[in-house]
Amino acid sequence: MKTNYLLPHKYKTIGWILFLLGLISGIILFIVGYEVDILKVDVLSILNVEPLFGEDFGFFEIIENSIMDELIALAIIVGGLLVGFTKEKVEDEFIYKLRTDSLVWGLLCNCFVLIFAILFVYNFTFLHIMIFNMFTPLVFFIIRFNFLKFKAVSHEE
Amino acid sequence: MKNRIKVERAIHDMTQAELAEKIGVSRQSINAIEKAKYVPSALLALKIARFFEKPVESIFFLEDEE
Numbered sequence: 001m002k003t004n005y006l007l008p009h010k011y012k013t014i015g016w017i018l019f020l021l022g023l024i025s026g027i028i029l030f031i032v033g034y035e036v037d038i039l040k041v042d043v044l045s046i047l048n049v050e051p052l053f054g055e056d057f058g059f060f061e062i063i064e065n066s067i068m069d070e071l072i073a074l075a076i077i078v079g080g081l082l083v084g085f086t087k088e089k090v091e092d093e094f095i096y097k098l099r100t101d102s103l104v105w106g107l108l109c110n111c112f113v114l115i116f117a118i119l120f121v122y123n124f125t126f127l128h129i130m131i132f133n134m135f136t137p138l139v140f141f142i143i144r145f146n147f148l149k150f151k152a153v154s155h156e157e
Numbered sequence: 158m159k160n161r162i163k164v165e166r167a168i169h170d171m172t173q174a175e176l177a178e179k180i181g182v183s184r185q186s187i188n189a190i191e192k193a194k195y196v197p198s199a200l201l202a203l204k205i206a207r208f209f210e211k212p213v214e215s216i217f218f219l220e221d222e223e
């Protein structure tokens with residue numbers, strides 16, 4: 001089965017490690033309220049708007065920022081992409097179909113959860129939903145894909 | 158689409174995993190095709206038929222409503 005966007009199987013392990021580390025530390029960061037002072041470094045900010053403190057716009061400035069949340073977000077996304085888009089040990093047309101089906105399912109599932117949240121969650125709580133929503137399409141996709149793969153071998157005669 | 162892969166496997170005394178390995182697909186594929194949950198591509202159907210040395214039509218058949 002020829003596919004042009006899948007990476008070799010060897011990257012899957014590093015993908016799982018990054019993805020799970022990212023998810024666990026992301027949940028910890030959420031519990032402590034995103035307030036951490038570790039890893040504070042100077043970063044380049046190309047646009048910085050602070051509406052609460054007047055109409056100050058900042059273009060291309062160097063600011064100080066804890067890069068903990070950035071690292072965690074990147075770990076979840078890069079790890080998730082590696083898990084979802086590396087070849088299986090045996091890659092064939094059925095696995096390919098499971099992957100695309102799971103992608104569609106993940107996206108739809110994410111949209112329904114988002115619609116529900118838009119209708120029934122307000123104010124600051126919705127911001128938390130938005131943060132989760134950055135990752136849920138990938139997370140739903142990976143859970144569904146692995147569930148289907150597992151189900152397809154679990155009840156052999 | 159129905160198929161008699163399970164019967165052919167029994168004749169050759171093979172497990173799903175062995176058949177999958179011989180044909181070069183995943184075990185999930187053979188399992189799903191056997192249960193008629195997945196319709197294989199023409200390419201894969203031909204490969205399976207060639208392995209059992211039978212014409213495709215004697216392994217895969219249309220159901221009445223198809």
